[in-house]
Amino acid sequence: NAGVMQNPRHLVRRRGQEARLRCSPMKGHSHVYWYRQLPEEGLKFMVYLQKENIIDESGMPKERFSAEFPKEGPSILRIQQVVRGDSAAYFCASSPDHSGNTIYFGEGSWLTVV
Amino acid sequence: GESVGLHLPTLSVQEGDNSIINCAYSNSASDYFIWYKQESGKGPQFIIDIRSNMDKRQGQRVTVLLNKTVKHLSLQIAATQPGDSAVYFCAENGVSGANSKLTFGKGITLSVRP
Numbered sequence: 374n375a376g377v378m379q380n381p382r383h384l385v386r387r388r389g390q391e392a393r394l395r396c397s398p399m400k401g402h403s404h405v406y407w408y409r410q411l412p413e414e415g416l417k418f419m420v421y422l423q424k425e426n427i428i429d430e431s432g433m434p435k436e437r438f439s440a441e442f443p444k445e446g447p448s449i450l451r452i453q454q455v456v457r458g459d460s461a462a463y464f465c466a467s468s469p470d471h472s473g474n475t476i477y478f479g480e481g482s483w484l485t486v487v
Numbered sequence: 488g489e490s491v492g493l494h495l496p497t498l499s500v501q502e503g504d505n506s507i508i509n510c511a512y513s514n515s516a517s518d519y520f521i522w523y524k525q526e527s528g529k530g531p532q533f534i535i536d537i538r539s540n541m542d543k544r545q546g547q548r549v550t551v552l553l554n555k556t557v558k559h560l561s562l563q564i565a566a567t568q569p570g571d572s573a574v575y576f577c578a579e580n581g582v583s584g585a586n587s588k589l590t591f592g593k594g595i596t597l598s599v600r601p
Contacts, residue, residue: 377530408591413594415592416589418589429588464530475533476589477533478530480529
């Protein structure tokens with residue numbers, strides 16, 4: 374998973390605040406995926422983006438969550454008005470295309486809502 | 488609904504022994520399967536993958552077996568080492584030809600006894 378950069382690695386937010394998580398994909402990769410991992414569970418798909426486009430957001434909660442992958446800069450996962458249930462590890466992954474290549478994960482951003 | 492699940496939550500093996508981690512999947516449309524290793528506080532690390540047109544694939548000290556008839560996937564680790572201690576996840580793509588929305592199992596903890 375070398376090359377997929379996520380920051381911050383750890384983030385603490387009070388209930389009601391906003392959380393912004395950033396992901397820079399591996400060099401040459403234009404496809405980004407966000408997954409969420411609750412404690413002692415597997416990863417759950419949230420959203421799949423290409424540059425400037427959301428391709429599949431079927432795993433995103435309908436409210437408070439949004440994602441973008443602008444032409445320039447990292448992909449951003451934004452969580453507004455955080456609640457304690459948002460506390461989780463958020464992982465970004467990237468791939469060079471959508472044809473079935475392996476996706477590689479970053480080290481994750483751990484969000485704690487207090 | 489579709490699901491990927493692991494038969495056992497924990498596995499304890501003696502250092503030097505072989506480990507076998509099993510996984511069941513239910514989506515017959517899946518044609519790509521991956522094993523990931525996750526150490527505490529880190530992101531999922533790719534171990535090995537296999538496509539549905541194969542029933543066995545070998546890597547360095549690891550072998551993945553796929554039985555499409557019974558929808559079963561296994562990971563074999565030869566000569567297990569302390570560094571193999573981690574949580575292991577199987578994942579499937581769920582949609583033929585794509586890898587955008589992996590479905591993960593809950594994970595099994597492998598503990599290596601010295």
